[in-house]
Amino acid sequence: MKLSLLLKTTVAAVLLTATAAHADVKFGALYPFSGQLALLGDESARGLEIAVDEVNAAGGVQGEKVVLVRGDAVDNNQAIGEARRLISREKVAAIFGSYSSARSIAASQVAELSGIPYFEMGAVADEVTGRGLKFLYRTNPTAEDMGKLIVEMIVNKVAPGIGKKPEDLKIGIIHEDSSYGTSVAGHQKKYAAEAGLNVVSTQGYPASTVDMSSLVLDLKQRGVDVVLQTSYQNDSVLFLQQANEAGFKPAAIIGGGGGYSMQPTADAVGHKVIDGVLDADFTQFLVNTKYTPGLETFVEAYKKKYGEAPRSGHSLNNYVGAKILLDAINKGKGFTPDALVAAVNTIDIGEGVTAAGYGLKFGKNNQNERAKMMGMQWQDGKLVTVYPEAAAVAPMRLAK
Amino acid sequence: MDTILQLLANGLMLGGLFAIVAVGLTLIFGIVKVVNFAHGEFLMVGMYLTFLVTRMLGLHPFVAVIVVVPALFLIGALTQRLIIQPLMSARDDHIQIFATVGLSTALINLALLVFGADIANTPASGLRTPIEIGPVRVLSGQIAIFVASIALVIGLQLFLQNTAMGRAIRAVAQNRSAAQLMGINVDRIYILTFGIGAACVGVAAVLIAPLYPTSPTIGTYFVLTAFVVVVLGGLGSIPGAFVGSLVIGLIDSFAGFYIGSDMREVAVFGVFLLILILRPAGLFGKQLNLSHVSP
Incomplete structure (x- = not known):
């Protein structure tokens, strides 16, 4: 009896790790990809995509390949709908987004209720972090x-x-x-x-x-x-x-x-x-690169992937946010919401070492207290x- | 004193701008009796056409009138023929209104698809040159708009009063059934009127494009005020729309300075409500027959 139980658990454990090693880890990319805000929404998402490419090229996070699942937040209602789809159907570990403050405020509500971390890297409105949500983190500077x-x-x-x-x-x-x-x-x-x-x-x-x-x-x-x-x-x-x-x-x-x-x-x-x-x-491209190490590499990667120069600084700021978050998640243990939260809470990066110049440390209401405009x-x-x-x-x- | 004169000039120029957009709207409303919610988008289409013609051919924006006005006439006529006319016999007149709302949304999104959300710049070609008249400073392009709006109002009035076609249009507006009995092809008149109304906004587009950057939503910037002006002047009255425009332009200008720019709209809409309460039919309005059939 005891032996069979032991056997069962061992088999189960082996199976679990086996699937884990083969499976990819999914993250949501929730931005306005169509409609009025599409231009800069898409520009923002490109930053995230480049960060993911770099992370995957370096072996992924915790040994697993990062896969982005897109959600199109064309308006506030669809932002909510897409957040639901990403969480319940696609089973993403966390959502990255979202350029527009209104979309972010709407979609992060859904993530909060489901207990899924929401990483905001571009919306500037005070209310995004001002609501004191537990699973919402913001890396970019605010109004x-x-x-x-x-x-x-x-x-x-x-x-x-x-x-x-x-x-x-x-x-x-x-x-x-x-x-x-x-x-x-x-x-x-x-x-x-x-x-x-x-x-x-x-x-x-x-x-x-x-x-x-x-x-x-x-x-x-x-x-x-x-x-x-x-x-x-x-x-x-x-x-x-x-x-x-x-x-x-x-x-x-x-x-x-x-x-x-x-x-x-x-x-x-x-x-x-x-x-x-x-x-x-936000940090733009005509900036002293001694203060923003990695900016040139980013621009090169961008040009190679999209065949044009970045259309605005949105991609850069999303790239920097995503890169730091993914690096932290890489050092964490597992992809459960609690593990992700614990991992990003350890981030402590000073000024002048990221491609956007500003550092990152989450403070009150999970707002990056080192974020700065230029x-x-x-x-x-x-x-x-x-x-x-x-x-x-x-x-x-x-x-x- | 100089300030007051400058505010007066600003108000008149703004009034001319509203008038030139509103004329076509009030014409369509007065004759076809359809509130055209796509009017602003007609303006937007006209502005993009002006932009394309000036950019591609390197011509002065005003030359674009040769292309834009016929194009807008066609768009207007087609809108009436393909969208409004099939709905004319609908049980409820409001269905036509919703159809124009749909058209408006479709045109905005079409523009987003074709041109993107960014602004398109028609070259100013010297129309942004400030002209000093005594202590007052206005742009040459603004004067052009003001003069053109007066010309358009007078021209339309003459056309409606003195030509056979104009008389037919007025007859249809007064009593559709009687006009039909007199041998007027009512459907054709409607198509023509819608076309002329849209052509008027084409004239507006050519004049406005060098002064304001074009974007897919530019029409919405003008159209709300155009509706206010049309109602204020008396629905369907062309001179009314002109006077209404000047009133709104002047209030906007003076309130913006003396009360504060955040209170501008409060002043504009306050006066608008007041006039409607005192004169429900608007400044130049008569009791209008809003039905498509005889009273």
Whole structure:
């Protein structure tokens, strides 16, 4: 009796390890692959794919090959549906995603209920980690990091650059009035107040506006020195054009990602008009690679796999997040949710050693407390990194 | 004082912009009695056509009018013939409205498929040059839009009042059955009117494309205001749409400066509601016969 039991368990154990060694480990890749957000959703997913390729080439995780199962989060409802499918039908060990904050918030809810880890590597909204979910981890910088960096940049670089004391600058904050613009503007105000800056006007507007001339006139008459705009593409173009045409030339304009980081915006506005405009965003490609080791290898791998240069920094940030997470999972024991959580909680990576520059350590609400944005400037039609000093490839150009 | 003049100029220019988009909408509404929710997408299609013509042939955007206006006429006429007309006899008029909503979604997604979500830039070709008139500064392209909107309104009025075709169109609008009894081919008039309405938005597209970057959702930016303007002016009234546009443009401009840009829409829609309460038929509206058959 005892012997037969022992035999059975041994056989079962052997079978189990045998299947484990042969099987691949599945992870979900949940991004908007079609619809309005497809372009940057796909760009983000490419970063994850390159990370997985590298990990597999180096022997996989815990000796097993990583297989990505795609889920198309075309809208919030489908994000939920696809998260369910990945978890219950595909039996993925964890989900990686998701570029859009709204999709991430919806889909991570499903993962939380199923107790499956959800690794967010691109959505910036505060609510993603702000809900205190147990299985949601975020590697990328957030709306708050953006507000923080912009204020830091004004105090450390912009004010001295234009020859004024930070507290003497008149700052105007304008933002599109959905949750993205409103939350970034809120953080800008908060950090500006802490730094003792003088915010003379804060104004929201609908992103679908077709005229900003009144807003421009208002900023002009208040004598605003530094304009902070958080916006999508059309409203970025509209503001920069109308400000230029109304003869409003503030000492600095600082955009918050979105439309400000995109080449088509610069082409639409005109390289002359956008010259000197600053921008805070995820790490981009024109950056000092001493601060972002591995960036060149990533770009090469990207070009080889997709036959073109990266279309935005989204791929890079997803790549860095995924690479670190998969490396940690490799060192962990097993793929159960608890094992994955335990593995990623041990991550402790400092600044200046990843391809995105920022380090990784999960803090409160499983947010990466070392995530940071960078300051960029449009110079001669290109978006070059100018802040922080260690990552800069060119000095910030400011007119006194 | 200079500020007020500048705000006035901005408001008028914005009004011209709304007017040129709204004219076609109010024409279709007044005659065919279909609320065309795909109107903004017609504008979007026209803007992409302008973009393609200017980019590929290197012509001035205004020259694109030769291609865009006939193309939009065709799209409008086909929409009426293939989508609206089969639904004309439907038991419920609202079905046509839903059909145009469907068309709108289909066109947006088609544009996403063909052009992607990125913006397409029609070269400004000097239309973004600021022109200073006294203390006031406006763009040459804005003046072109303003002048064209006036010309379009007057032209349409003359056409409807003085030509045989125009009279036939008005007859159909007044009483479809009586018009049919008088020997007017009603179906043809509807197709023609829808085509003309769409052609008007084609004119708008050519003028707007050099000033605003084109994207698949650009139509939605204009169309809500166009609807407000049409209702404010009196449904189906072309001069009404023009005056309504100027009113909305001016409110937008002044409220944006004096009340704050976040309160702009509150001011616009507040005034809109107020006018509707006081004059339910709109500024220039008569009691409209909204039925397709005789009253």
